[in-house]
Amino acid sequence: MKLENEDALDHYIICHQCFTLQKEIDIADGTKACCAECGGLLYRYDSKLIDHTLAWSMTGIIFFVLANAFPLIKIDLLGSEQFITLPKTIASLFENGFYVVGFFCIFLIFIFPLMIFLINILIFSLLKMGKGEKATKELLILLSHIKPWGMADIFFISILVALVKLIAFGQIHIGVSFWALMIFVMIDIYITKNIQLHEIWMLRKRIFLAQKCEEATA
Numbered sequence: 299m300k301l302e303n304e305d306a307l308d309h310y311i312i313c314h315q316c317f318t319l320q321k322e323i324d325i326a327d328g329t330k331a332c333c334a335e336c337g338g339l340l341y342r343y344d345s346k347l348i349d350h351t352l353a354w355s356m357t358g359i360i361f362f363v364l365a366n367a368f369p370l371i372k373i374d375l376l377g378s379e380q381f382i383t384l385p386k387t388i389a390s391l392f393e394n395g396f397y398v399v400g401f402f403c404i405f406l407i408f409i410f411p412l413m414i415f416l417i418n419i420l421i422f423s424l425l426k427m428g429k430g431e432k433a434t435k436e437l438l439i440l441l442s443h444i445k446p447w448g449m450a451d452i453f454f455i456s457i458l459v460a461l462v463k464l465i466a467f468g469q470i471h472i473g474v475s476f477w478a479l480m481i482f483v484m485i486d487i488y489i490t491k492n493i494q495l496h497e498i499w500m501l502r503k504r505i506f507l508a509q510k511c512e513e514a515t516a
Contacts, residue, residue, distance in 0.1 A: 309321060309322050310322060311340055311341065311496065313333040313335065313336060313338055313340060314338065315333065315336050315338035316333060316335050316336040316338065318333060318334075318335045318336070320333060320334060320340060322341075322500075325341075325342075325343050326343070327343055327344065327345045328343070328344060328345075329342070329343060330342040330343075341494075341496060341497055341500055342497060343500070343501075343504075347493070347497070347498075347501060348422045348425055348426050348501070349426075351418055351422050351489065351493060352418075352419060352422045352423065352426070354485055354488065354489055355415045355416075355418040355419045355422070355489065356419065357485060358415045358482055358485040358486060358489070359412075359415050359416070359419070361478045361479075361481045361482040361485065362411070362412060362415065362478075362482050364474065364475065364478035365384060365475045365478040365479040365482055366383070366384050366385060366408075366475070367475070368383070368473055368474040368475040368478070369381040369382065369383055369473035369474070369475055370382050370383055370384055370387070370457070370473050370475040370476050370479070371461065371470055371471065371472055371473055371476060372470075372471040372473060373464060373468055373469075373470060373471075374468050374469040374470075374471070375467060375468040381473070383475060384407075384408075384475065384479070387403075388400055388403050388404060388407075388408075391403060403453075405447070406447060406448070406449040406453075407449060407450055407453045410444050410447045410448045410449075411448040411449075411450040411482075411486055413444055414441065414444065414445060414448050414486070414489070414490065415486075415489075417437050417440060417441045417444075418441070418489065420433075420437055421434050421437050421438065421441070421498065424437075425501065425502060425505055428505060428506075428509050431502075431506050434502055435502075438495065438498060438499060438502070441495065442495055445490060445495070448486065448490065450479075450482065450483050450486050451483045451486065451487055454479060454480065454483045457476075457479075
């Protein structure tokens, strides 16, 4: 396929399954476009994506705060009770000299997951208002870099594994933070796995293109 210039690439999309270059076409609200070669999903168009993602992202932020503000679990060993919180878990790594592991945990478990939610809120807030064409572009590029590094789900699985081992040594009481963290991880998985970056790029292009057409006809 021969293209006249680089701008023509904006009208094409690569299939993530067979890597065939497909021409992008306008589709109706609530529908999806599939690859002509393998039938894989190329993209979807949902006009409610902005409102849904904003709602999920704000909800995730709330549960993220709750997960860090309350005890995660309470361990009762031979009559001695000990409360474990997420910040205390990270602090204990530094207290025991595991500085590298501690820094990795801070970024992979706290900073990057929180940034993903905050960036989503900023992007979709700007798209909802039809503003920040350049800002949304920079935010989407930043999101594409940090999205693979959000590992709150892996951290939660490690907590479950640790709980299974601790049951043999004493009584374990699940705290509010545990359930808040579980809900946060579920929302994080939904946003990062179900809402693809190229769909946000296409939604952004559609919004600002329609805005420019309105300004040209005004």
